[in-house]
Amino acid sequence: MNISDWLTLRIEIALAVFILLQLIIKIFDLIRSNETWLRLNIAITFLIVLLGFTGNDSGSLFGGMFISTSFIIIEKTILAFATLLVLMQSYNWLKHHQHTPEFFMLLLTALLGMFLMLSANNILLFYLGLEMATIPVAALANFDLDKQRSSEAGMKMILSSAFSSGMLLFGISIFYGITGTLTISSWQEILRPGGLEVLALIFIMTGFGFKISLVPFHLWTADVYEGSPVSITAFLSVVSKGAVSFALARFLFNGVIMMQEFWVEILFLLSIITMTVGNLFAMRQTNIKRFLAFSTVAQAGYILLGLAGDPVNAPTSVVYFILVYMFSNLAALGVVEIVSFATQKEDLDDYKGFYNSNKKLAIVLMLALFSLAGIPPTAGFFGKLFLFTSGIHSASVVWLLFASLNLVVSLYYYMRLVRMMFSENNEKPLASIQSPLLSNIALIICSAGILFIGIFGGLYDYLHQLAK
């Protein structure tokens, strides 16, 4: 252990220091203006993003508990960047909130938990990171303190996440009983498919299923996404889901790779029902946040398809997809946030004739929906393409067929919203909305990402190189 190994921990150390500093500043009440807090935190998050590009990347610390590679650093940077975009979009909402400083502490703590979870090579550290990433987010879901729906969302989130981590832990305890060690990478030498191992793996997959909202463990998703403030919906649907997907990929390929034949079967079943149920339920929603919630449920099904690949392609395609998905979903939710803040309207019907009153916002939302549906030349197409090419490695024909059919089904409801925005008339159209500067910048970044990431072909090769 030397200095260059400690440098692999730089992002976490910086983040922890900033969180503690903010706590002290808050206790002594040194900064009173909400806007100063906002600017400070946007700067901090930007710094965290930049830190990802500097210094040494690979090494291990604390007797192999904490490991880091260039690939993991890239994953962390993507999550930090998504958090930055979420913060920029929430500027207007937080400007007048009563408890703005607490918001950042909780949000950054959740981010720190995700970083620890991604770097963990020890299941204890992994579990601590996972809990650190979920408990603050449940408190954040309850952040619209005067609204009943926000409290309901928080309640549903904390109870279901507590239950799911119980399931996950039960599986972990059985794995500990079999192997006698908590180090994830040494599990792969001991674990072979057998009765007890399979039972434990099913428990663990159930825990993960709750966290990335796979059907049949998705029941909390739509309620929490609808009830939470829009920024938290964005954070949950992009950052939390992304982090747990990365962690799932690492767990499957580092810990239980020898049981691959078995877990591909689990992924197959979960993926098919996740895609189908997510798409079918998305069709009948009337609230745009619930609509996007079921669309993210369906997207999780495609992520599982990508995970069926080989140990290099699968994580690469998942990271690439999450990057694309981050831009698309944050663009969509960014527009929803602007509209909902200005007019308090969140129904799909309110978006009829949206193009007539707000041309730019409608175009951004259209791009996002195209990308979520996977229409070329938007980046969403390439994200799906790489997931499918990775999945071909061990996915059956039935699985691929189901995934393709589901893509067609999803096209229906995404395009229905686009048609509503552009060619239907509304008796009570939304007023023309003046969107704030920072939200505009975030939306421009997202649109640029959607349009150019797919065309900029070197990115996938670069990630692929790092994953080796």
Next chain:
Amino acid sequence: MIEQIPLTHILFLSTALFFIGAYGFLTRRNMITMLMSVELILNSVNINLVAFNRYLHPNIDGAIFTLFIITIAAAEAAVAIAIIISLYRKIKSIDPEQADELKF
């Protein structure tokens, strides 16, 4: 003394506790009781870890893990009860069925 109790007995206890917790979580109509059911699940995990540690793998890992689980469970309960109180102020009830503003 403890060697007279076979490991299977303890595993039976922990599995039973797990399913009692899961059953309670899914059937109770009281948020606090649901939280207590989750604690039962976590304690069944603790029993598992300690038993495996004592009987099969005499390294300290399993026992340490339980300490962290207890701590995290306390943190989780703190946040959960705070949220439940905030919900109670609005609906004057801790019955999750009463919290029905969000459904499809």
